Amino acid sequence: MTAIRFFHMADLHLDSPFKGLFGLPEQNFKKIRSSTFEAFEKIIHKAIDEKPDFLLIVGDLYDGEHRSLQAQRRFQEAMEVLFQHNIPVILSYGNHDHLNGSWTRFALPSNVYELPAETSVVQLKIRGQVVKIYGFSYSERHIKESMIESYPTANDQHAIHIGMLHGSESSDTTHAVYAPFKKEQLLEKNYHYWALGHIHKRQLLHKEPPIVYPGNIQSRHRNERGVKGFYDVTLSQISADLMFVPTSAVVYSKVEVDCTGVFHANELLEKCGAALADNRQEYGASVVELHLNNIDEQAEALFEHATVEAWLETIREEEEGIEPMCWVQKLMYHRTATPYEPTAATESVINLMEQWDISAWKDILRDLYQHAGGARFVEPLTEQDIEHLKSSAQTLLADEIQRA
Incomplete structure (x- = not known):
């Protein structure tokens, strides 16, 4: 039984503006500002090194409907590199970069298949195995109606069938509900794999066949904590193997510090420094929400003569110049319950x-x-x-x- 291999990614949000960050040293801001590009470059380098059969990008390549010039140019250059290595790319546009936006257009090379507004099929033949990939691009920002009925039911028993859908389960309100679906509706199509996008949290909605959200490739704020990436998928008509591949250039994380028994300011700073060093060791460059736990009456005296803002500034100064960067975005302390x-x-x-x-x-x-x-x-x-x-x-x- 012939198996194929592809990379499944979604929600690249290239050139995201990263709202809510201020006060950073310029070098830290540049690192964060370029993180979506850096995460995307990791994918391209891995594709060149390992040569999957194709790439799937399921919506929201760009952060806005106007598609910044820099983001488009860097994406176009990456597609040219993949063209030189004979790696096809099938992509759909989502609610952020819908087809009705206004932007300066770049011509993409012939290895890139851009899905139109109507649900369509892209057919590939890989080592004798026919692969049919179904999907659509958003014609406008808000698609509230279900699109599932526009997907054909698989009836070619010799092909591998893959559905691409940028949307959300009807019951999932963590993001705006666009192109809603029910899991049962996807299963009824008899596809071998559903490549989803739109929800920025990595999720496996169903195992056999896989119905998969890879999440976004780079966190953009504190509600998207943890390591982000894509799935490296090996798929046949009878089996699927999914391997998550991290791509985060900067990880948003929550760091907790146990302040039990803390009495002096230097003790508190040492504990914070040790916790941030552990975080740096685990994640590399990061943006941190620092929580000081178990602040008793003795430790609370440390905040009577210095504000939380003053402590935050001092902790940032302690971290300044240490690589990889660990920017403390927010500091909170919690009294002993x-x-x-x-x-x-x-x-x-x-x-x-x-x-x-x-x-x-x-x-x-x-x-x-x-x-x-x-x-x-x-x-x-x-x-x-x-x-x-x-x-x-x-x-x-x-x-x-x-x-x-």
């Missing part, structure tokens, strides 16, 4: 917050998100952010009770 008796008033507030949906939270926070000067630094509100706000509010209520 102590039991408290909730009052009717606090319970009433907490119960009220539980009833608010995302629209209510957006209304409550509208002054922040509509502020002309600050809105550009704030990432879109997510369900994860809301859960964090609820938890923080409950902690603040508990603190106030304990202080009363």
Whole structure:
């Protein structure tokens, strides 16, 4: 049984602006700003070295519908290199880089198959094995209707069938729900592999046949923590082998420091330095949210004469010049948990917050998100952010009770 090998990637977001980062030394900002390109270059180098049969790119190659000139040029150059190595690329455009945008156009080489707005098939023959790849590109930014019915059911028993779809499960609201589908609808098509895009979190929705989100190739903010990459897939009509390949040039991570028994400032700085060194060893270049845990009354005195902002600046100074970069984006400290008796008033507030949906939270926070000067630094509100706000509010209520 002939097996084929391909790379499955999605959501490259080349030339992402990386909103919400400020105050960085210029060299750190350049590293972060170029990270999507660096992650993409890792994929191209691996393809040249290992020569898969083809590459699949499932939507959102570019970060915006205007497709920056630099991003297009670097993508075009990469496709030319793959052309020289006889590696085909099948790509679709997603909601961010839809076909109705306005951009300066580059001609891509003949090894690149750009899927049109109508669901179409690209047929390849690899070592005698026929491979049929189905998919479409977004004609506009918002495709709210399901597109599954436009995909044909596989009826050629001698071919390998692969579906490409930039969209989300109907029940998944972590991203805007575009081109929604149900897993059962995909399985009904009898394809051997579903290559998905749009959701930036790596997920295996189904094992046999694989229905796969590779996630994006490079994190762009704190809600996309962890190592990002793509899947190296070996596929036949009867088996599939998936290997995740990391590509992150910069990893967003959460670092926790146990501050139990800390009394002096130098002790705290040493603990932070050790934790950041471990993070650097594990991830390389990174953007960190630093959490100081188990701050008791003794340790809390360290924050009475120096603000959190002053501590953050000091920690950044300690890290300055150390490579690879480890930029502490945010510092938070958490007091040692102590039991408290909730009052009717606090319970009433907490119960009220539980009833608010995302629209209510957006209304409550509208002054922040509509502020002309600050809105550009704030990432879109997510369900994860809301859960964090609820938890923080409950902690603040508990603190106030304990202080009363």
